[in-house]
Amino acid sequence: MSLDQKKISNKKIIRTAAVPGSLYGLLKGQLHFLNQYYEVIGIASEGSVLKQVEDREGIRTKGINIERSISPVKDLVSLYKLYKYFRKEKPVMVHSITPKAGLLSMTAAYLARVPVRVHTFTGLIFPTQTGFLKKLLLLFDKIICKFATNVYPEGNGVKNDLLQYKVTKKPLKVIANGNVNGKDLSYFNPLLFSEESLKVEKKNLGITEKDFVFIFIGRLVNDKGMNELVNAFCKLVEKNTDVKLILVGSHEGETDVLPESTWNKLNAEEQIIWVGKQDDIRPFLAISNALVFPSYREGFPNVVLEAGAMGLPAVVTDINGSNEIIEHGKNGYIVPSKNELLLLKAMTLFIEDKEMLSAMANNARTMITDRYEQNFVWQSILKEYQQILPKVD
Template sequence: MSLTEAKTSKNKIIRTAAVPGSLYGLLKGQLHFLNQYYDIIGVASEGPALQLVEEREGIQTKAINIERSISPFKDVISLFKLYRYFLKEKPMMVHSITPKAGLLSMVAAYFARVPVRAHTFTGLIFPTQTGFLKKLLLLFDKIICNFATHVYPEGNGVKNDLLQYKVTKKPLKIIANGNVNGKDLAYFDPLLFSEESILAEKESLGITDKDFVFIFIGRLVNDKGMNELVDAFYQLVQKHSDVKLVLVGSHEGETDVLPESTWNKLNAEKRIIWVGKQDDIRPYLALSTALVFPSYREGFPNVVLEAGAMGLPAVVTDINGSNEIIENGKNGYIVPSKNEMALLKAMTLFVEDPSLVSAMAKNARAMIADRYEQSFVWKSILEEYERIISTTD
């Protein structure tokens, strides 16, 4: 089926996620693009973001509550509601992107006899767990794959974990080098920010032109490597005083709470500048010298892509996604996860070798543009939809 035929037939595709924020944030613009060729419906839990998705993307949405945590009674209710809705709408495809939505959507779509059932693994939780919880989460992922007709890992790291743990024997295809939505390089463009605006922002934060500015963007939790980052930075500033660390993110509502000792250090060190969660991270990337992202696990971290698009080299941990975006020594450095001393060594190298940082910065944006430019990713997804739907007809 050609793209013209696809647009004429307007096959119905339902995209599902547990929370509307996933549709809103992870698939920005993509749903509107796909809606030119197919009838796209977004399904997620009730919330203001779902209405925003409908308005911004110009698609139909449906609120069906899906708990992110394990909740057997509520999960059965959600499963039944999804089944009834799929039965009513009779879509050609259901495509899910978050774990719980994937579990319930794939099972419901199977029993509702939806021809194409696709799931994208944006990250795996079970590899970092232990005991019964690990076995349970692994079982859930096996169920997703069992009921899905097509499985898409977001990157080679996720693919390798699915293979290593024998989650499925079905073909695993990575679309467009891995990232689910790509990056809008016209939006993440350092040239949008003048020297005057950057200087004004620096002054408001107490940053001088002499400062080397590291930036971290993400949730302020243990799992993001915050303990190692704060400790490494504490040691770094003992030797180098003209260094700042900007933290962009929140800890509110999190269960993975940082220990009091980390909070005490974070609050006591004046060279750590915590600006909270920000809707627009670009001004903070524009004033920074390098990203530092010592997370324990990711699927395919948008933060590393966005920092690269803004021309920043990065220090990242050797985890899924991060180690695919960063090439050691070319656009950043990769260090072992949960290793404070390795993190400190890399950060020190960045501060002490400005020519190296400058060379990596020149490569950063070009490497993102070459592999993750948004229109390329969208076109690749559309072509994959065309392929799998045409083979199903």
């Protein structure tokens, strides 16, 4: 089915997320693609980003506030507004991503008698929690599955967790090879950057041609493995002077605050280059030799996909998503989570074994192309829609 094919159905589909940034970032281009076949409406909390989604994707949007945190009164208001909107629009399907949007959307869609109710689990929060909070979050996920007619884990790791914790007895299907949107390989392409532009970028950051450059992209919080990364890198510098670590990300607005000791080390180490949050991460990937991503938990990390698309091998932790994208020794290394010693060992090996690194770098982009090319993912989603929607004709 070609991308320029005319819309073949007047079926109305509503895609929901708690914040418009999820529709804007996670589903970039996909909503426009699906709108060629169905009438797509996007729902998320109000804001200028939601208008950007509408303009870019060419779809209708509706702003309904959905709090990301637990807020009983506001959540009931949101539930009622979603219910009323679903009753008004009468969609054939509501498809949610992100936890709170899933809980409220699936419940409201069930009450509004929407025929097909779909939720995609992009990651699970409860496995890393304890006590009452863990039980509550597990209950919420069970409610999502109870009211959904179709449940899709983003990857096999998420699927296994859903099975292990007996969240649902419904069939669980991973679409394509995982990841909700795939990667635009014409955009994440190292050939877009000339040697001259890379030299200028390196010079601006104080990176020499002799330096081996690691890069981390993500929030600067405990949960992303920042403590282990900073500690390991500081030890790495003691024996390897020609090495740099680029940190791309922000800590602002986060509750998972790094300890002062980690900030002190980070700020004191001259070989760490912190560039903050960036709209375009490609130039930083293009001047790097390897990604290092020691996160504690993920659903299906886009950063690892994007680094691979740019030809970078990666050191990742043995967690959901990361251990599906990376094949140990083939396009990167997998180390245990929260293990500073083995993280240091892997990073050292990347610097010292140039032949191994070159082989993994050669495999990196090909392995993303073969499994996560964007059009393949979009076509797989469309095919899945076509399989589950005719049941309500």
